[in-house]
Amino acid sequence: MAPQELRYDGQVVVVTGAGGGLGKAYSLYFGERGASVVVNDLGGSFKGSGSDSRAADVVVEEIKSKGGKAVANYDSVADGEKIIDTAIKAFGRIDILINNAGILRDVSFKNMKDADWDLIMTVHVWGAYKCARAAWPHFRKQKYGRVINTASAAGLFGSFGQTNYSAAKLAQVGFTETLAKEGLKYNILANVIAPIAASRMTETVMPPDVLENLKPDWVIPLVGVLVHSSNTTETGGIFEVGGGHMAKLRWERAKGGLCRADSTFTPGSVLAKWKDVNDFSKPSYPTGVANFMELLEEAQKLPPNEP
């Protein structure tokens, strides 16, 4: 199949937070390419207050007006099982889950309130968990599932005023990495994206000419490829995507310092090896923890550390 003809006929996609921004763009894409779409949106403000069923309804109407199949769901992702239930009741299955819903409660750490922290964790971490948890038995049973979780540059690199959001967004990476490992045997593939796109979340922090080149539509093609049935191997990937740019990210390990692990191992030994601890001239790219058994044996062969 030519890539431009990627289709999802007969498949059921759940998109959370699909009333606007990226979620709306995903929904329209899948709706136009043969999938049945559950358009979930609570319809509140970008700070997480209020609710409005129109957000999801408008997108469902647009998909239907173009001949696609879609139903609305207005639950919070915190009640993810209700969203997955909508998919099962309306279409009898679920194949693809796009965990996309999100809010912001930006505030400097000094002024962070428990409520700001909690709400961000509830929507992003608990919400992604609840949706995936409810979809998981269906994926396992049918030996097929595709998951996209949504991280952020704020989570990967930190961002002023966003300790809550950063923590929740990096959590998506760990969550995805483990889903990928547990799902592989059942043909459940999970990847995580750090998108950048014009939406109500970014419209107040970026100038209009920049936003013009960051249409949500430019995030969709990569996700379309990752969740397509023709992707049978790409899982556990972290992708930065937006404005036509896409790149995979990974962990890099420095050369590292090894000391004999005995009573001669002191802070002085650490300082003596500090250069090696920080030496990225010949990096490795780990996908798991260092091989500690091997390192342990090597460490014991070393002479006692210099005082």
Ligand code: NAD
């Ligand atoms: P957006 O505000 O347009 O979309 C988020 C949607 O999620 C909204 O329609 C909102 O009503 C919905 N939502 C919020 N809380 C919900 C809940 N509890 N249950 C169900 N729906 C809920 O913003 P967007 O930019 O399209 O963001 C989409 C995702 O991408 C978010 O997870 C966001 O954190 C992430 N993200 C966006 C950018 C960017 O540049 N736009 C950058 C990094 C990460």
